[in-house]
Amino acid sequence: MPGLSQPNREAEILRLWESAGTLDRRAREDALLAARDRVPARLGARNLGLLALRQALFDRPWSLRAGCPACGADCGFDIHAGSLLEALEPTEPVDALTLDWRGHEVQLRPPEVEDLEAIASIDDVREASLALIARCAGGAMDFSDASAAELEAIEAQLALLDPAALVSFELSCPECSAQWSAGLDIGDTLWREVQQAAEETLLSVDALARQYGWTESEILSLSPLRRAAYLQLGDAS
Structure with a gap:
């Protein structure tokens, strides 16, 4: 699915919206990835697949927002x-690396989507971090008394294993000049864009079908400019 023509793009957006709209978060993201013929477990590969899908579906910059x-x-x-x-x-992922933990060598593997699902219900940030590290270390070591600095260092090592797993941007507030790092949840952000685009398309299809009796495929074959012109003519009549 390199780049899609306008009717194919809208038809694919509607197909994804219809097939994934009632699914839970993980299954919905898997459905989006399946459009790229690959549903990987590693987080970085999933992000790359979702970005490629976004590029095929929407030929425009991604307008995002973050609260200072x-x-x-x-x-x-x-x-x-x-x-x-x-x-x-x-940024190629690494299968494993050796962590020196207080004089002991521990093998770390990259986090996968099932690891995030397993810790999703843990509200405490520290406990969630410990649970993730324990899973990626295969339960080989007890990290429960790790300091905040030690946890941060281990998390940095996990990030090195799969550099595309975490996507963030350095932002500066135009109001107070504060600077911070804002993370991007690619799967959730893409789904909201798919949902909004599908709803907008359905509204225009409904309006034109009512006004002119055209089928959905006939309406989708029109360019956005011609579609908007027919909607204006219908409103003016």
Whole structure:
């Protein structure tokens, strides 16, 4: 699914919306990834697949928003999914690395989607971090008395295993100049965009079908410009 023509793009968006709309978060993301013919377990590979899908479905910059943690201002920024994909693709994941934990060697593997599901119900940030590390270390060591600095160092090692697993942007608030790192949940953000685009398409199809009696496929074959013109003519009549 390199780039899709307008009717094929809208038809695919509607298909994804219809097939994934009632699924839970994990199954919904798997359904999006299946459109790329691959549903990987590793987080980085999933992010790359979702970015490639986003690039095929939406030929426009990604307009995102983040709240400033200092003053609460709503900050908007644009990214290009293709450029982000190009930046992340060369970052090859590593199968494992050896962690020196207080004189003991511990093998760490990259986190996978099942690991995140397993810790999703843990509200405490420290406990969730410990649970994730324990899973990725195969339960070989007790990290429960690790300091905050030690946990941060281990998490940094996990990030090195799969660099595309965590996507974030360094932002600066236009109101108070505070700087912070904002993470991007690619799967959730893409789904919201698919949902909004599908609903907009359905509204225009409904309006034109009522006005002119055209079928959905006939309406989807029209360019957005012609579709908008017919909607205006219908409103004016």
